[in-house]
Amino acid sequence: MLEQRRVDYLKAMGITLWMPRQALPHAKESRWLPENNDERHEHIAINSTGVSSRPAAAADLLRAGQPMHKHEDSVPEVKAAHSVLSETASSVSASQSEDVETGTPQNSAAQNSEPQNSEPQNSGTLVAESPSVSLAPVHDMRPPRFVLEFIPISRQGLWVIDASQSIQDVQQFAYRVLKGMGAAPDFMSQPINFSWPFIESSHQDQSRPVALQALQAQWQFFQSQGTRYIITLGAEAQQWMASVEANSHFHVADMSILQSDAQLKRQLWLCLRQLPEL
Numbered sequence: 655m656l657e658q659r660r661v662d663y664l665k666a667m668g669i670t671l672w673m674p675r676q677a678l679p680h681a682k683e684s685r686w687l688p689e690n691n692d693e694r695h696e697h698i699a700i701n702s703t704g705v706s707s708r709p710a711a712a713a714d715l716l717r718a719g720q721p722m723h724k725h726e727d728s729v730p731e732v733k734a735a736h737s738v739l740s741e742t743a744s745s746v747s748a749s750q751s752e753d754v755e756t757g758t759p760q761n762s763a764a765q766n767s768e769p770q771n772s773e774p775q776n777s778g779t780l781v782a783e784s785p786s787v788s789l790a791p792v793h794d795m796r797p798p799r800f801v802l803e804f805i806p807i808s809r810q811g812l813w814v815i816d817a818s819q820s821i822q823d824v825q826q827f828a829y830r831v832l833k834g835m836g837a838a839p840d841f842m843s844q845p846i847n848f849s850w851p852f853i854e855s856s857h858q859d860q861s862r863p864v865a866l867q868a869l870q871a872q873w874q875f876f877q878s879q880g881t882r883y884i885i886t887l888g889a890e891a892q893q894w895m896a897s898v899e900a901n902s903h904f905h906v907a908d909m910s911i912l913q914s915d916a917q918l919k920r921q922l923w924l925c926l927r928q929l930p931e932l
Contacts, residue, residue, distance in 0.1 A: 797851040797860035800890050802869075804876065806843040807832060808932050812881045814895055814902070816888035819909050821845055824887060827913065831922070837932040848872055870898040883929060885922075887912075903929070 664671060677683065801817040807828045815824055825845075832839040848869065851860040873895070886892040886902040887909055895902060904925045906912045912919065926932060 795859065795861050798862050798865055800850055800894060802848040802891055802894060804846040804848065804872070806845075806876075806881070807839055808837060809880055810882040810929075810931055812876055812884045814884050814886045814891045815909075816890035818890075819887045823909050823913075827909065831926070832932060835923070835926060835932060846872075866897055869894060873898050873900045882931075 661671065803815045803819075803821055805813040805815065805821065805824060805828070807813055807825075811832075813824055813828055815821070829839050850865045850868070852868065853860075883903040884895060884900060886895055886905045887907075889907065892902055892905050904922055906918065906922070912922070
């Protein structure tokens with residue numbers, strides 16, 4: 655049985671491996687002990703358990719089994735390698751001394767052939783570039799939050815306001831405008847509220863694309879009822895209606911500005927006069 659396998663078996667069975675520190679009387683000479691006291695072994699990693707001490711691994715035990723010689727020259731392979739290196743070094747030094755005496759430049763071709771930059775050259779190892787991974791666009795699942803009020807003021811006219819405007823103020827102002835233009839306002843229809851998200855639930859997809867689909871369906875409903883133009887009040891009202899391709903016939907940033915600005919009132923008046931029917 656191989657020594658490493660034997661040690662692994664003993665370690666698996668929980669048998670403690672003991673090594674003598676000195677030669678035992680009447681025992682066979684052990685190859686684990688040094689030839690004399692001056693020589694050193696490799697250190698063996700020992701895991702102390704308090705009860706017994708075992709080698710950390712069988713490979714460590716096998717490596718430690720080979721004694722470290724006092725001098726490297728005592729190993730035949732190392733001694734042969736040292737002799738070859740010494741002969742090569744002596745021959746090179748002798749050739750260099752002869753060239754210096756004759757004035758021949760040393761390694762001129764080698765110096766000229768050396769690259770000037772000191773960047774390390776690739777050792778021929780091929781490094782595979784990581785393929786570019788096309789990432790799918792991330793879909794934002796957070797629902798947008800906005801409130802729109804649809805106020806029908808006539809058979810063909812629809813005023814759309816956002817949460818920053820007052821429904822009552824818009825209705826009163828629109829009534830005065832249409833009355834002054836000779837049209838009969840229609841306030842029989844109640845304002846229709848459009849709030850998003852429709853329900854407060856994290857299990858339903860209420861992202862922006864879904865909100866646009868719902869708003870598009872609401873606008874198509876008003877078109878089916880005869881609506882031909884819209885007037886928007888507030889930034890969010892204009893933005894969301896334009897997102898569903900319902901461009902406003904006239905836009906006002908804020909109702910309070912429209913009530914106090916005579917020039918803006920005139921522009922609204924002229925814009926409504928261009929319609930064939932209010």
